[in-house]
Amino acid sequence: MKPVLLIAINFAREQRWPILTLLLWVLLLAFLGLVTDVHRQREDLLFVFKQDAVYVLAFSVFFGGSAIYNERRSRRILGVLSKAVGRQQYLSGLVLGVTIACGLYCFALGLTGSWTLGDAGFPIARVWFLMICLVAACALAGTVALMFSTFLNPFFAAGATAIVLGLPALAGQLLGPRWGYVIPVWELGATVVNSSFGSPGKASWFPVVLAAAETLAFWLLSARIFSYVDIAVAVE
């Protein structure tokens, strides 16, 4: 477990500048929210909150899809895997690292959302539930992207991830809402996007648990694929 934590923390540390930029963005928007008349502008505040929430999903795909590629291109992966670290542990570290990076963002968003939306009358408990939904969606989206990045370059990995995450959403629209839960990233995102002051929505833990289980499944699949990949050759 120690190598997994070390790799995860190291990943988050390596991504510190994008994470810091995102955190500053969240804080800036929260500050702007605080200086406005929250009761008159509350719909705008909620809109900005949702927008920030959706960004993190895109960033989780970006973090997951480029993690292995960057490490291979810089050849730093050789230093890590030359130690007593299995490939499965290495991938676990990256999945955890992506989740930590997105979790930090969601935590900051939850804090600022509590200040701004809480003042405007949005239930604070609901804000944190939405953040849990987001973290679960990010972990799953990041793991799917990581799986594709074990054998595709980041651009194609992101494309493939978009297709895999988008197809259940499309099926949900065309064939019935249950199909949306096949890979519940869209459903979890929709929980956030569809929240409103009038109907904050019902807190259903089912998609969160499903996302956690699927994250585990995709992680296992990634580890299986990654165990066959030659890591010391040119990544292109």
Added chain:
Amino acid sequence: MRIVLEFDNVAKEYRSFASRRRLRALDGFSLAVEAGEIFGFLGPNGAGKSTAIHLAMGFMRATSGSGRLLGEPFGHPATRRRVGFLAESVALYHRPAQRLVRFYGALNGMGGTHLENRARQVLEIVGLQDHANRNAGKFSRGMLQRVGLAQAMVNDPELLILDEPTSALDPLARVMVRELLLRARNAGKTIFLSSHLLSEVELVCDRVAVLHRGRLARLGRTADLLQAGEQTEIVVRAIAANHFDGAIARDGVVSFSVPAHTQRAALEKVWALGGEVVSVNPRRRSLEEIFLEVTAEPPSSPGAGVS
């Protein structure tokens, strides 16, 4: 003698997905490295040296054949706890040298004051004790290579696998690395050293293998390889240069080399021609000559040319 690194008829083929081209980097490669020796692994660029090392470290899988590292099949993570590895192009995270070495030590399961002391110790060994708190991202290539060596040694490994460890080092640092390798061998460690610096290899290695186009072209004790085909250099006066093949006339003397076993006949010929012998010196071959000889040969069948 215990074998610590073993390749058994290993082949590695790279396949290009787009062009469907295949490149055989290793072909029928077999080798056994014994415990307690410094083993030199030589070959021109593209010979397959790094491929062999990466297979041993478990970074890639062999197309066919197998190998063992410290008694376990290649790619066994727990075994790597007893191995130190330095890659050809050192790539490290940007953080203070001491923290970096501690990070790599921690990945090997080390911790606490033992790791802290060991990190300090290895940085001192590679001469970076005064730069321990400087960010490795701002280091020169030579300093990076030294941090790389430090992280490879932090776990006090039984086997050190070093891919071009001195390529970016200045002569002083090279001497330091050479002494470090000799000390490690005296302490019972095994060193598998891939290098293009043949003079270094000649000085420290007990045995060498020369790889050419993915196949083992030469293997033997360094001293034996250098002695094989030993030559004698003869310098004479008062005869014409055209009496001996390859003779060079300069400053009133003629110098030429002959195989050691024909030395007597050559001297008698000089005297018969009325010449005067100025000097007779045994001339050992250098690894460079052997290297050039091997790389000039056409590719052999697997295992051929192994002495």
